[in-house]
Structures are given as C-alpha cells and as structure tokens.
Amino acid sequence: MKIALLSVTKSGLKISKQLKMKLSQDPRIFQVDIFHKNVKETLRRIFDDYDAIIGIMAMGIMVRSICGLLSDKRRDPAIIVMDDAGKHVISLISGHLGGANDLTLEIANLTSARPVITTSTDVHGCMGIDALAKKYYWKIKNTDKIVKFNRALLDGAKIIIESPENLEYLFNDQLFRKSYMIKKGEDKIIKAILDKDEIKIKPCRLVAGVGTKKGINEEKIIEGLKKALSFLDLPLERLDIIATGEMKKGEKGIINASRILKKPLKFVDLNDLRLEDTHSKSSFVEDKFGVGSVCEAAALHVAGRGSRLILRKTSYDGIAIAVAVSREKVF
Structure with missing residues (x-):
C-alpha cells in the first residue's frame, strides 16, 4: 500500500511526520510520502498514484479539493481526514473497497485519536458484501448491486454464498456468520444470492x-x-x-x-x-x-x-x- 499524507499547518505537518514513522512499521505498507500545503494542486497531481490519501486538515478543505477528482468507487483511493490536533480520524471515501475504514481504525489505534466510521453496515455491526470482498481479496463483477445487497443485510436478510470451493474458513469470521450462509455450488465462480438476484464473485490468486x-x-x-x-x-x-x-x-x-x-x-x-x-x-x-x-x-x-x-x-x-x-x- 502506498500512502500520501497531506497537511496545511505546522501542527498538521508534525502529525504527518509522526504518522509516517508509525505507518512505515506496518509490513503491508510500502511507501509513505508527506506533502505540505498546495492541497488542490497536490491532489490533482497524486490522486491516481496512491492507494490512500490522508489529509491532516479540516474536512471541508478535503471535500472541496477532491470533489472533481472522484470517478468510481472501484478505483478511487481511500480518503481519510484527521484534524490537526489529532483528536479525530474520519473515513471519508472508499470505506470498503478502498480500505479507508480499516486504515482509519489502524491510525486511531496508533495515535489514540477517535475513529469516525459512517458506513451503515459497519455502524450496525454487519459485514457488507463489498467489505467481505475486500477482506478476502475477491473481485465483484456487478458492483451496481452492492447497495441493494447491503441494504438487505441492514434489514436483517441473510445472503447465501454459493461456491464450488471449500469456504469453511469463513465460519471463523464472526461478522460473516451474522449475515451470510454458505451453500455448495456447481458453477465455477462464487455467487452471492439474495432472493432471485445474484452477485458474481471470483477470488484473486x-x-x-x-x-x-x-x-x-x-x-x-x-x-x-x-x-x-x-x-x-x-x-x-x-x-x-x-x-x-x-x-x-x-x-x-x-x-x-x-x-x-x-x-x-x-x-x-x-x-x-x-x-x-x-x-x-x-x-x-x-x-x-x-x-x-x-x-x-x-x-x-x-x-x-x-x-x-x-x-x-x-x-x-x-x-x-x-x-x-x-x-x-x-x-
């Protein structure tokens, strides 16, 4: 994972330097770069080059700066905002597929900041179908159906995961057990089934x-x-x-x-x-x-x-x- 840290104040720059030291210890993170000031220009230049962008600034600055850069939830980087006193860290964009929620929780753990997660499935203790795919490195074909499936989870529905493969290891995942059931399938791909609708899934190697x-x-x-x-x-x-x-x-x-x-x-x-x-x-x-x-x-x-x-x-x-x-x- 490549991470960019952006700041606009001296205190924000100090937090960026401290955060870089801590994040660089994580073997999942390969590069952490610091950028200071010139937020809009910097974001236009680096937006497609990083897996996650963390702004140590007011959330309004970040929102106004990225609104013209966002294109697709499958490709947009994780966007996270932290205030320059280090009190709150907020998952803003790409909470599931981009990994912003998990990274927000990691940053909170490293800095003692309060994490702010607003994705509905997470705050209600469910694992969304996109979060499930992200965690286990699965690819979803028809991403347009994610919202429908996640809304059903929030309404108490259980989604069937039909697979030709042995996915018993998923039963050790408490959040998975809460919202999903596994069924043996004959097709070569995995299917998430809700009533008569389905999402096609294929694990990455x-x-x-x-x-x-x-x-x-x-x-x-x-x-x-x-x-x-x-x-x-x-x-x-x-x-x-x-x-x-x-x-x-x-x-x-x-x-x-x-x-x-x-x-x-x-x-x-x-x-x-x-x-x-x-x-x-x-x-x-x-x-x-x-x-x-x-x-x-x-x-x-x-x-x-x-x-x-x-x-x-x-x-x-x-x-x-x-x-x-x-x-x-x-x-």
Missing part, C-alpha cells in the same frame, strides 16, 4: 513467496505462514499457492509444508526471479542470486503479470515470507 535457510523444518514454515497471513487478517486456508526459488528444490521443509497444507508448490527459475522488481533488497541474496528478495520475487512471478505485493518480506527465525495478489482480469 493469493501467493506466498517463501525463502529459508537450509534445513528449516515444515512446522516452522507453517507457523511462519500463519504469522504472515495474520498481518493481513487472513486464515491460512485462503492462501492459493506457495512459491519459492528453484535453488530450494531440495528443501524438504518447504516441500512437506506444501503437502501438509495441500497447497500447490511452484519453483521459480532464477532468471524469472531476476525479472521481478522487489520492494526489499538483501545484499547477501543479491550477491548470491542476483535478486533483491527471493520470497518477494517468487510471489510476484507466480501471482502473474501485473501482480502486486500486499505483504512485503517479513522474517521469522530463518524464514522469509512475502505475499502477492494477482491483478489479472477475472471477469
């Missing part, structure tokens, strides 16, 4: 790239995968593929972990690893293999063309793990 020191056993690797996915608030069952470099073909720990978890294991050719632009850089790995990070490169390659990292390299006792998600067109 989720790949964990793994690099290890020699001789690491499968128990440690599985525990490392669980810890990595916990940063994303995802169960291990949501993972689709495990990937690593071809130099790890003899590592029984990785092979056995794949077998135990019943997840496909892909070995990536060294030349293909070198083609990937990784976020993390290890001089040792680069000198030895010519790639900045084996786990990041393997995850990106197997996730497919245009894929993106959603968890940068994280290390656990001799194990390095990164997670990438596909960006291929699914509908």
Whole structure:
C-alpha cells in the first residue's frame, strides 16, 4: 500500500511526520510520502498514484479539493481526514473497497485519536458484501448491486454464498456468520444470492513467496505462514499457492509444508526471479542470486503479470515470507 499524507499547518505537518514513522512499521505498507500545503494542486497531481490519501486538515478543505477528482468507487483511493490536533480520524471515501475504514481504525489505534466510521453496515455491526470482498481479496463483477445487497443485510436478510470451493474458513469470521450462509455450488465462480438476484464473485490468486535457510523444518514454515497471513487478517486456508526459488528444490521443509497444507508448490527459475522488481533488497541474496528478495520475487512471478505485493518480506527465525495478489482480469 502506498500512502500520501497531506497537511496545511505546522501542527498538521508534525502529525504527518509522526504518522509516517508509525505507518512505515506496518509490513503491508510500502511507501509513505508527506506533502505540505498546495492541497488542490497536490491532489490533482497524486490522486491516481496512491492507494490512500490522508489529509491532516479540516474536512471541508478535503471535500472541496477532491470533489472533481472522484470517478468510481472501484478505483478511487481511500480518503481519510484527521484534524490537526489529532483528536479525530474520519473515513471519508472508499470505506470498503478502498480500505479507508480499516486504515482509519489502524491510525486511531496508533495515535489514540477517535475513529469516525459512517458506513451503515459497519455502524450496525454487519459485514457488507463489498467489505467481505475486500477482506478476502475477491473481485465483484456487478458492483451496481452492492447497495441493494447491503441494504438487505441492514434489514436483517441473510445472503447465501454459493461456491464450488471449500469456504469453511469463513465460519471463523464472526461478522460473516451474522449475515451470510454458505451453500455448495456447481458453477465455477462464487455467487452471492439474495432472493432471485445474484452477485458474481471470483477470488484473486493469493501467493506466498517463501525463502529459508537450509534445513528449516515444515512446522516452522507453517507457523511462519500463519504469522504472515495474520498481518493481513487472513486464515491460512485462503492462501492459493506457495512459491519459492528453484535453488530450494531440495528443501524438504518447504516441500512437506506444501503437502501438509495441500497447497500447490511452484519453483521459480532464477532468471524469472531476476525479472521481478522487489520492494526489499538483501545484499547477501543479491550477491548470491542476483535478486533483491527471493520470497518477494517468487510471489510476484507466480501471482502473474501485473501482480502486486500486499505483504512485503517479513522474517521469522530463518524464514522469509512475502505475499502477492494477482491483478489479472477475472471477469
């Protein structure tokens, strides 16, 4: 995730600097940039380049500055506003699909500000269909039906999730259990069904790239995968593929972990690893293999063309793990 922090006052700039330090510790966040003053001009220039934009300013300034830039809830960045005393942090735009609500809660936790969430499903303790898709990295085809389905949830309806895949891990999600039921389906795609209407859903490919020191056993690797996915608030069952470099073909720990978890294991050719632009850089790995990070490169390659990292390299006792998600067109 790339985040832009905008401020207009000295106190706002101070908060931006403090927030940058704290957000940069999150392995889901890859870049945090600070911009000061010239709000309208800056927003026009950066609006499409960041996943989230946080304005440390009066909400009116942000609203007036972004109104001509918004285009589509599927593509607009998360927009968050925080007052320059750091007392309140408000999710303004793209609360669900853009992740503004979750980021607002994280900022509140980091700064002790009071979070302000106004999306109806959230304030009534429901998980909207768009929030469900965002959390589990699903793509929704007919987004025009989101409002109808979410309104039904607020009226007490239960939505059926019909799937050919095993989605039992969803039952561990308390908010999911409150509003949804699972039914075995025959079609190749997932469907959310409300009466005679339906929303078509397809999961994005989720790949964990793994690099290890020699001789690491499968128990440690599985525990490392669980810890990595916990940063994303995802169960291990949501993972689709495990990937690593071809130099790890003899590592029984990785092979056995794949077998135990019943997840496909892909070995990536060294030349293909070198083609990937990784976020993390290890001089040792680069000198030895010519790639900045084996786990990041393997995850990106197997996730497919245009894929993106959603968890940068994280290390656990001799194990390095990164997670990438596909960006291929699914509908």
